[in-house]
Amino acid sequence: MRNPRRSYDENGNEIRPMDLASMREHGARSVMAICQRHGCGHESSINVENWPDDMPVPDVGLKLKCSKCGSKDIKTIPDWSDREPLMGLR
Ligand SMILES: [Zn+2]
Numbered sequence: 001m002r003n004p005r006r007s008y009d010e011n012g013n014e015i016r017p018m019d020l021a022s023m024r025e026h027g028a029r030s031v032m033a034i035c036q037r038h039g040c041g042h043e044s045s046i047n048v049e050n051w052p053d054d055m056p057v058p059d060v061g062l063k064l065k066c067s068k069c070g071s072k073d074i075k076t077i078p079d080w081s082d083r084e085p086l087m088g089l090r
Pocket residue numbers: 035036037040041042066067068069070071
């Protein structure tokens with residue numbers, strides 16, 4: 001049975017999700033959590049600096065609960081918005 005929190009290639013093999021270590025390597029320190037309950041869609045950025053390196057980004061959602069509706073169906077993606085800017089204003 002397929003895990004809904006994983007992606008699969010055309011042969012049905014699970015694609016290894018990004019973990020927090022590689023997300024941090026790319027400069028993101030937070031994940032964006034999005035409530036999947038229909039009609040809610042509440043979003044929140046979660047700081048995961050102290051979470052384990054080997055935790056897959058999609059699994060962070062397993063530990064979260066929507067503070068608005070109480071749903072535990074939370075999707076988590078890397079939050080690139082808090083990334084260190086690669087370039088600044090002159
Ligand atoms: Zn919600």
